[in-house]
Amino acid sequence: MIEIRDLTKIYKLSNKRKIELKTKDTHKVAVNEVSLTARPGEIYGLLGPNGAGKTTTLRCVATLLKPTKGSISVCGFDTVKNGKEVRNKIGFLTNEIKLDPNFSPDYMFDFFGGLHGIDPETLAGRKEVLFEKFGINEFRNKKIEEFSTGMKQKAGIAVSLVHDPEVIIFDEPTNGLDIITARVVTDFLKELRDSGKTIIVSTHIMSEAEKLCDRIGLIIDGKKVVEGTLPEILAGEQAEDLEDAFFKVYKRTTQGND
Ligand SMILES: Nc1ncnc2c1ncn2[C@@H]1O[C@H](COP(=O)(O)OP(=O)(O)OP(=O)(O)O)[C@@H](O)[C@H]1O
Numbered sequence: 001m002i003e004i005r006d007l008t009k010i011y012k013l014s015n016k017r018k019i020e021l022k023t024k025d026t027h028k029v030a031v032n033e034v035s036l037t038a039r040p041g042e043i044y045g046l047l048g049p050n051g052a053g054k055t056t057t058l059r060c061v062a063t064l065l066k067p068t069k070g071s072i073s074v075c076g077f078d079t080v081k082n083g084k085e086v087r088n089k090i091g092f093l094t095n096e097i098k099l100d101p102n103f104s105p106d107y108m109f110d111f112f113g114g115l116h117g118i119d120p121e122t123l124a125g126r127k128e129v130l131f132e133k134f135g136i137n138e139f140r141n142k143k144i145e146e147f148s149t150g151m152k153q154k155a156g157i158a159v160s161l162v163h164d165p166e167v168i169i170f171d172e173p174t175n176g177l178d179i180i181t182a183r184v185v186t187d188f189l190k191e192l193r194d195s196g197k198t199i200i201v202s203t204h205i206m207s208e209a210e211k212l213c214d215r216i217g218l219i220i221d222g223k224k225v226v227e228g229t230l231p232e233i234l235a236g237e238q239a240e241d242l243e244d245a246f247f248k249v250y251k252r253t254t255q256g257n258d
C-alpha cells in the first residue's frame with residue numbers, strides 16, 4: 001500500500017535552470033498538494049504531460065527526494081522517518097538512474113541481490129526467471145555501456161525486481177522499448193498485480209494507461225485534477241476515450257475555471 005497525503009515538492013531553481021525555463025522565479029512548485037492511495041492488487045497510473053510532476057512524485061515515494069510538505073507511507077512505513085524499511089519494500093525504476101556502464105546485467109543483479117541479503121540459491125532462481133522473461137540472456141555478460149536504450153531498460157527492470165519487492169514504482173516503464181518488449185513488461189506488471197503487489201507507474205501514453213491501469217490519476221502542473229477507473233473518468237468527462245477526457249480536463253484546468 002502506498003499512501004500519499006498532501007504531497008508538495010518545491011524545487012529551488014539554480015541560475016542555470018532559471019535561464020532554461022526563461023523565468024525569474026526562484027522556486028518551482030513541481031507537486032502541489034497531491035493525495036492518492038495505491039492498493040495491493042492494483043496498478044495505479046500517474047498520467048500527465050511533460051513536466052506535470054510524475055517523476056518528482058515517484059522519487060518522493062522512493063525516498064530519493066524529501067517532500068517539502070505532506071507525507072508518504074509505504075506498507076505503513078514513513079518515507080522520511082523509515083527510509084531504510086521503505087527501500088526494502090520497493091522496486092524502483094526510473095530512466096534517470098543509470099546502471100554502472102562498466103558492469104554486466106549478470107554482475108549488477110548479483111550485486112544488488114547481495115545488498116538486499118538474498119541467499120544465492122533464491123537469487124540464481126530469480127535471475128533465470130527474469131532474464132528469460134525479458135530476453136536478457138543473450139547479453140547478460142556484456143558491459144552495459146554497449147547497450148541500446150531498450151537493452152538498458154530491460155536490465156534496469158530485472159535489477160529493480162531482484163528482491164521480489166511488495167511495492168513496484170516504475171517511472172515510464174516502457175520508455176524506449178519496442179512494442180514486443182513493451183508488451184512483455186506490461187503483461188508482467190499485470191501478473192505481479194494479480195499476485196497481490198502494489199504497483200504505481202507513470203506514463204504520458206494514453207493507450208498504455210487505458211490498457212494497463214486499474215485506476216488513473218491525471219496530474220497537470222503538479223495538481224491531481226481527476227482520478228478514477230477508466231469507465232469512471234470517461235463517464236465523468238463524457239468522453240469517448242482517455243485522450244478525449246485528457247483534452248477536456250486540460251482545457252478546463254489551463255483556462256483556470258476548474
Ligand atoms: N531538480 C530540479 N530542480 C528544479 N526544477 C525541477 C527539478 N526536477 C524537475 N523540476 C521541474 O519540476 C517540474 C516537474 O518535473 P517532473 O520531472 O517531475 O515531471 P514529469 O511529469 O516527470 O515530466 P516528464 O513527462 O517530462 O518526465 C518540471 O517543471 C521540471 O522542470
Ligand SMILES: [Mg+2]
Nearest residue numbers: 054055056171
Ligand atoms: Mg518524468
